[in-house]
Amino acid sequence: MWNILDDEGTFPSEMDRQPEKVAPVLPLFGDAIDDSLMGWQERALCAQTDxxxxxxxxxxxxxxxxxxxxxxxxxxxxxxxxxxxxxxFGIWGGLSERERRKLKRRVV
Incomplete structure (x- = not known):
């Protein structure tokens, strides 16, 4: 199963262990300072309305x-x-789905 013994067949002491490297944790929707990802949603007026x-x-x-x-x-x-x-679906950036489709066609 797991090999928890060191090369000599003994338990490694706390001093012998190397610190584990941990991947940094990234915020899911950015933070208040970081505007990347979807931080803009927190400032959107629609978040405060129905x-x-x-x-x-x-x-x-x-x-x-x-x-x-x-x-x-x-x-x-x-x-x-x-x-x-x-x-x-829905209104995004002031445009309906139909208006967004028209906009995409004009750009392409």
């Missing part, structure tokens, strides 16, 4: 969500995230 406005039912109004997006400081990061991750 999420249902950003995911209306088919044929429902997107006006409320888009109104919130117009004043949001991370609107461009949000839109970039949605485009890169092919988000198919």
């Amino acid at each position: 999420p249902e406005a950003f995911f209306p039912e088919k044929g429902g109004s997107t006006r409320e969500a888009k109104k919130v997006c117009t004043g949001c400081e991370v609107r461009s990061e949000c839109l970039e995230y949605a485009l890169e991750n092919d988000e198919r």
